[in-house]
Amino acid sequence: MKSAESLKTSDAVQYEGGDYDVIVVGAGHAGSEAALAAARMGNKTLLVTISLEMVAFMPCNPSVGGPAKGIVVREIDALGGEMGHNIDKTYIQMRMLNTGKGPAVRALRAQADKHAYHRQMKLTIEREPNLTLRQATVDQLIVEDGVCKGVITNTGARYHAKTVVLTVGTAARGKIIIGELQYQSGPNNSKSAVKLSENLEDLGFDLERFKTGTPPRVNGNTINFDETDIQPGDEEPHHFSFDTPDSQYIAVSDQLACWLTYTNPTTHGIIRANLDRAPMFSGMIKGVGPRYCPSIEDKIVRFADKSRHQVFLEPEGRDTDEYYLDGVSTSMPEEIQNKIVHSIKGLENAQLMRPGYAIEYDVVAPYQLHPTLETKIVKNLYTAGQTNGSSGYEEAAGQGLIAGINAGLRAQGKQPFVLKRSDAYIGVMIDDLVTKGTKEPYRLLTSRAEYRLILRHDNADFRLMEKGHAIGLVSDERLAKMEAKKAKVAAEIKRLQSIKLKPSDEKVNTFIERHGDNRLKDAVAAADLLKRPYFDYQTLLNFIPAPQDTLDRHVIEQVEIQLKYAGYIKKEEVKVERMKRMEAKRIPADIDYEDIDGLATEGRQKLEKIRPETLAQASRISGVNPADIAILSVYVRQGKFSKKGEQE
Amino acid sequence: MKSAESLKTSDAVQYEGGDYDVIVVGAGHAGSEAALAAARMGNKTLLVTISLEMVAFMPCNPSVGGPAKGIVVREIDALGGEMGHNIDKTYIQMRMLNTGKGPAVRALRAQADKHAYHRQMKLTIEREPNLTLRQATVDQLIVEDGVCKGVITNTGARYHAKTVVLTVGTAARGKIIIGELQYQSGPNNSKSAVKLSENLEDLGFDLERFKTGTPPRVNGNTINFDETDIQPGDEEPHHFSFDTPDSQYIAVSDQLACWLTYTNPTTHGIIRANLDRAPMFSGMIKGVGPRYCPSIEDKIVRFADKSRHQVFLEPEGRDTDEYYLDGVSTSMPEEIQNKIVHSIKGLENAQLMRPGYAIEYDVVAPYQLHPTLETKIVKNLYTAGQTNGSSGYEEAAGQGLIAGINAGLRAQGKQPFVLKRSDAYIGVMIDDLVTKGTKEPYRLLTSRAEYRLILRHDNADFRLMEKGHAIGLVSDERLAKMEAKKAKVAAEIKRLQSIKLKPSDEKVNTFIERHGDNRLKDAVAAADLLKRPYFDYQTLLNFIPAPQDTLDRHVIEQVEIQLKYAGYIKKEEVKVERMKRMEAKRIPADIDYEDIDGLATEGRQKLEKIRPETLAQASRISGVNPADIAILSVYVRQGKFSKKGEQE
């Protein structure tokens, strides 16, 4: 038998597969949110994905949340997305990070049972009435006159829809690399998708090549945990979703611990001695990797003076003893990976179960997108997630939600939905991507948000639930709950503002003096006392009457934060107002930048490439300088622009 | 960017990966048993598999057991294998089949939570001390002078071992076929293994091409169950493993039901009208399919007069609403699959989640194997499971256990272990495969066992636990438990034989007459009364004293069966004894059949091809007639044979 003959491929005969309002391609973290959102908005939705075993699968770290990302999960939840519910049902450890720091940087992080997370999301999708989940590979888009009308699968189905969302992740012409070994593959050895990328190129899309990587997994039964430091979960209950009651919190004793160890000079020596075999440096990897999730070989090269790096040992679930080695993402040859792992304290005898690897994949350069995540080249086609050049489950889910919402709104003939930078981290991310573009896998960081005291994890419900309700993703009941909470916060703040503590009040003065502060000279509102660092809400109640109804801790948290940080928050709000005025200045979609005298060449080119929708967006494009903005502003105000390509 | 360039593959640089006693390639149902057995026997064992997500994965029916197969699971359990424990931990429904028929055909069948089954087996493997589980694809065997010394993986590891077991299943040069669509793939869209097949061909192995298929899966939320008949589990507790106590039985109310519906003339019409597009008939599929698990298109063609076929709707697990359509395995185009499904009662609106498909794969023609499952071509290399031409999880697991045991024994320099046809269904299966070979995927059936009254599901512990103990897979404690049970059975039988019921006993005579039988004329032993069809053990206790200790139902079952079927059992035992004498007549390994005068040409060719190890085995080869056996018998007795290839 000839093997070439026996493995020959052939194509399916096409047939009409049915009509939908919205089709989502790829059921990763972006696609799951997109499809659920579109369906819950009342659209007949089809979700097609290469493998049903990969629905909301985590090919890298078994965790959700963390700085900035945790806030995105809250935002998704407030808007009516699924990620918060899903992780609340499947976490194995929960921790609030940065509790010692200000509220802007606090963030929740959960360790996930990654297989349970996948199963739970798949089940939710299976049970969603307007949604059909189907296994198939999309090979091609149906595009007529620049408008996307559906997709064609490898099994020959031609599915039609009003709008299509692509969330194809790292499977897009994916290639796995381990040392000198490289082969075509999606994440975790799943099937890759080749034809769709070719089709996108044919349609005129500019695809870039990115890469990301993952660490080896080891067998927990071969780890010497005694040599590492335990990292338990929190005693105090926390959840991602506003709907999950504290009573459902898993006791810390029933959570699984993580463990901390470190690389050392021996580890670094092994890596340095083998850099010629590192695909990252040998020239083998051409895709651009994530700066903020560097491989261990990258860290050793870039931070040559550091004598150690953290390595967190994270369990991958309750039903497995596999551990994820957070911190040693690598695409070094398996031989070297073994040596690296065995050089680390506690891992001397650890058995590698799977080697780490890098994956290269195609990205739709995001300057080709509107802020709605619709592509500029093909109408009614939206893209989200890793496809847009981001990295991370939360980033993908956040974009997926917005793309799904917009695909759903368009299908219903409604106005689009765009979050501003001052609305949400999701708004920051999408604006960064479509306005600034990205030359490497984009990751959300707290530092990317200029209004981070406003974009807190604790107020995502106040910020976004009304918007989610208007779209149809948040029920009246849920909205009412949020509004009741808001009212309680406002009432309590008002009450605290009305209660005055007098200089004659000995009890409070004694307390104040004990903290090295001066006795009250005038009457002071309880609200103002709370601003002092040594006061918190519970302390205050020692000196003033308790409110009529006892308040739950989420209300109290809001009261504290809103009062303590009132000054800073106010300042940011002023900035936001100023920006809003610029956001209101819309640039006509058909403006011809060639027609504007005085623009600098670079500015003109960038404006032409990005085609911003508002003056505010234009001002954030790198290479567009304030003089360009001034000229553009006048030009737009005078309304004397011509349609692109038209002769005046 | 050129896609051809970006997807280029390259090979890993090789390195020494370590020394083991036994290496098992492939962690399917065969490989999991093989590796656990070898490790539990004290061998340092490595289990290498393409994907850790596929460990003991069920690509087809989510169930374990059934006629003959259920008995194999009991046998595996009695010998110290894992399948029984694993399904007892993960079943969602349990039923004893054929309870109305004789004990020989009774069989247990469980519906599995297929993902839980996989996770549980993987966890057991992870926790086995002598066993290392590792993800990699074996590309090549290390063979020196006809002896297997290890394997080489795609990641470049050269692992050395004393013995190697191959259990590579349908991934071996796998190809998926759905209508006109075909592409290289392992089961469930997993990676296929191409290089290993090429290596086996280079080593001189005769590979055959088989195929199997699976039905579509549908979303349970779109099934109209009201139109189907419920198939609940059993009230009475049953388990596969002798170690699982009745107390762990899941209440029927907590089990998941299956549902029964039927195909109809419309279904059959759809299939008939599209036979030209059926890969089975269009000539596209070249591999030979399983006669006893035919596709629906096959059934329609072969049983043209049947107006309907059963379709069981089986849940795939607790955490999913996917349903397996047992009975409509198909590789028709997806378009036709949709029509077939929608033509069936209850499935009119059912949404297809995954299409059915056929898979073609390579098989090591099993005449190339010794009864130990060692290959004749390469020493210290064993093969098991689908690789040997069988089909089914239980068949694979049974062979895997035997191959693992023999690989382990050889690594320890010990004598091989072979089960005779009279020992176990596993013995029947392996003898069938290596002696008769198979031209299609081989499946165990009750009818294949000539001693089926001896090879019952209820006595697998009595038959095999001592053997498992001798190998080192059954603990002293477990053996003692079985022996205690055996002793109780024997004691109770002895007691029943000693208790006589007299003609003067009115109570018993009234009972006998009520059943239309004649009054006792002479004293009759209680044991003999039990043989009468209207007596069972509990009834008997109305007329005789109860035993001192109350007996558990497993002991009572044995007493009943051993007494009621004593005559038939005795007859089979006589046949077994006769066969054993022939089994004892070993044919020297180096016999030269050319040297034997008088053998018929076909007989000589077949003997040369199979090279049987005993006269008994020789007598079962099709094409070897009784005259050949008589000649061979004389020749062997006279001892006047020459070594093959030697000149006398």
Ligand SMILES: Cc1cc2nc3c(=O)[nH]c(=O)nc-3n(C[C@H](O)[C@H](O)[C@H](O)COP(=O)(O)OP(=O)(O)OC[C@H]3O[C@@H](n4cnc5c(N)ncnc54)[C@H](O)[C@@H]3O)c2cc1C
């Ligand atoms: C090896 C690896 C390492 C990573 N490391 C990190 C890291 O360190 N930090 C980090 O933040 N993120 C990391 N990630 C990225 C993270 O996995 C992604 O950001 C996240 O999963 C993206 O979600 P997504 O929905 O955009 O894409 P995915 O989760 O990749 O989902 C895309 C889905 O679309 C399906 N699909 C693709 N093409 C088609 C098609 N043509 N038809 C139908 N379905 C299709 C795929 O099968 C897949 O299920 C890593 C990913 C990988 C694979």
Ligand SMILES: Cc1cc2nc3c(=O)[nH]c(=O)nc-3n(C[C@H](O)[C@H](O)[C@H](O)COP(=O)(O)OP(=O)(O)OC[C@H]3O[C@@H](n4cnc5c(N)ncnc54)[C@H](O)[C@@H]3O)c2cc1C
């Ligand atoms: C589509 C389909 C339909 C089926 N239908 C039926 C049916 O109707 N009735 C029935 O009885 N049985 C059916 N089966 C067969 C059943 O799945 C098998 O009999 C059973 O799984 C065989 O077990 P195994 O251990 O021999 O092989 P598998 O379960 O296939 O396991 C083999 C393992 O080896 C791994 N592997 C392969 N090559 C390599 C390599 N080179 N290196 C490392 N690892 C490797 C694979 O990834 C896989 O995990 C079907 C199988 C498929 C795929």
